[in-house]
Amino acid sequence: MxxxxxxxxxxxxxxxxxxxxxxxxxxxxxxxxxxxxxxxxxxxxxxxxxxxxxxxxxxxxxxxxxxxxxxxxxxxxxxxxxxxxxxxxxxxxxxxxxxxxxxxxxxxxxxxxxxxxxxxxxxxxxxxxxxxxxxxxxxxxxxxxxxxxxxxxxxxRAAAAYRVVFRGRAAHAAMAAASGRNALDAAVLAYEALGAARSRLAHGDLLTAVLPRGGVAPNVVPDLAELRVMTRSATTAGLDPLASAVDRAARAGAVATGCSVTVTPEGPRYRxxxxxxxxxxxxxxxxxxxxxxxxxxxxxxxxxxxxxxxxxxxxxxxxxxxxxxxxxxxxxxxxxxxxxxxxxxxxxxxxxxxxxxxxxxxxxxxxxxxxx
Structure with a gap:
């Protein structure tokens, strides 16, 4: 030394x-x-x-x-x-x-x-x-x-992250569930859609997600839920198809449950x-x-x-x-x-x-x- x-x-x-x-x-x-x-x-x-x-x-x-x-x-x-x-x-x-x-x-x-x-x-x-x-x-x-x-x-690898927010309508989960729009269901469906998308990914591509918000009480239909998603690819250009996969999964969850959804990039892309x-x-x-x-x-x-x-x-x-x-x-x-x-x-x-x-x-x- x-x-x-x-x-x-x-x-x-x-x-x-x-x-x-x-x-x-x-x-x-x-x-x-x-x-x-x-x-x-x-x-x-x-x-x-x-x-x-x-x-x-x-x-x-x-x-x-x-x-x-x-x-x-x-x-x-x-x-x-x-x-x-x-x-x-x-x-x-x-x-x-x-x-x-x-x-x-x-x-x-x-x-x-x-x-x-x-x-x-x-x-x-x-x-x-x-x-x-x-x-x-x-x-x-x-x-x-x-x-x-x-x-x-x-x-x-190159990487990009997204915040996916679902908004529904709160309601009593027992007395008026039909009038609610379950944002947690939307997020879960989107999460499952991302899982299904993994079978079609190119070599080295990756989709991972967590669900940090999904409601506050089991007797209330959740009106807000959030996924945080990360995508990775061998190249920066490879992130574009993954962004489309995130958008499709988010829209699928929203359409199925009658909720709205916004997909927002979190931070810059890493090359x-x-x-x-x-x-x-x-x-x-x-x-x-x-x-x-x-x-x-x-x-x-x-x-x-x-x-x-x-x-x-x-x-x-x-x-x-x-x-x-x-x-x-x-x-x-x-x-x-x-x-x-x-x-x-x-x-x-x-x-x-x-x-x-x-x-x-x-x-x-x-x-x-x-x-x-």
Whole structure:
């Protein structure tokens, strides 16, 4: 371990655990973004917080000339599950890499930005930051994420989400049921229609849904019900047929029950991730140097791939999103949240910091290699 990372080891692990203890959901990451901004300012980076007109975004900069590398720092948590996607590890890795690179920027002839990117879990923070120019002039955008396996080239699908609201007519469920219009029935029928549609989906396409609202009392015909639907596809273009399937299912439930329905997109579409081949080559080499064994992409990766708003960035800026294993546990689970502060999670944060810093050095000066 380099002397720089040796000095950062305890503060980085403490940072990761503090974020984990105080999870904040999309667009509400006030304490998390403040904690990260202070960490980076204390290590010599020039910090703007808030940044780009977003209250929970920040921008920490070092270096004045040369290729610009943007390190993406995620820190939002999942509702009800906390850091079950391990964004505390993502944040610590990016902040640690920024701290390692800051004293080298002028000497190595490069620039680094640690960009605080709120609301990855459905809010599309990076999409908004891209629109606001946060990635302008970047030679590379990098993010290291915990996962089940070590990956230099992770696969992510395009995704879109929808809020489907059914409105009916309330009535006494025993004395006047015939005068009611049951919005819950409409939502259930739409949910079943989505299930039937799955048999016709193309390879890699996915429809998932939950029913967060469906009435308040069993003796009242529900006049309001809601589905939240997520669609995924191998490409952004593949989301269009899935949007039509959501609309057909919603209308079927409404027509069958005499209810009305509105289908509203929730947040921006996430585009599929395009990994830059050169960045993936750098990442694979450094993962192996860290004692990890990155798995090559396989034919079944698409069917289990998630989605990320970094995909939108990757269509504009050369991008890499390597993954570091923190154990054979599924993301978005309580077990993964526990793993994110386990010894394996701590190693993921430390290795992630070194990995990102070394890839950044490769971008700054490919002929010299990413040595710390």
């Amino acid at each position: 380099s002397s720089g990372l040796r000095d950062l080891r305890a503060p980085l692990i403490a940072l990761s655990h503090a974020l984990h203890r105080h999870p904040e959901t999309a667009w509400r990451e006030h304490a998390s973004s403040t904690r990260l901004a202070h960490f980076l300012a204390d290590r010599g980076l020039r910090v703007e917080h808030p940044a780009h007109g977003l209250p929970t975004a920040f921008r920490a900069t070092a270096g004045d000339t040369g290729p610009l590398v943007v390190l993406c720092c995620e820190y939002d948590a999942l509702p009800g599950l906390g850091h079950a996607c391990g964004h505390n590890v993502v944040a610590a890795a990016a902040a640690g890499a920024g701290a390692l690179l800051a004293p080298l920027a002028r000497r190595r002839g490069g620039r680094v930005v640690v960009l605080g990117t709120p609301a990855e879990e459905g809010g599309g923070g990076k999409v908004e930051l891209l629109r606001r120019g946060a990635f302008a002039g970047a030679a590379a955008a990098l993010l290291a994420h915990p996962g089940r396996e070590d990956r230099a080239r992770a696969v992510f 599929e991730l395009r990994t830059d081949p050169a960045l993936a080559t750098y990442a694979a080499r450094h993962l192996r140097a860290l004692g990890r064994r990155p798995r090559a992409p396989g034919p079944d990766d698409l069917t289990v791939a998630g989605s990320t708003d970094l995909g939108n960035v990757s269509h504009v800026v050369p991008t890499a999103h390597p993954k570091l294993s923190i154990g054979d546990v599924s993301p978005h689970s309580r077990a993964f949240a526990r793993a994110a502060v386990s010894p394996a999670g701590d190693r993921g944060a430390l290795d992630g910091a070194r990995l990102l810093a070394r890839v950044a050095l490769d971008v700054w000066a490919p002929s010299r290699g990413g040595h710390l």
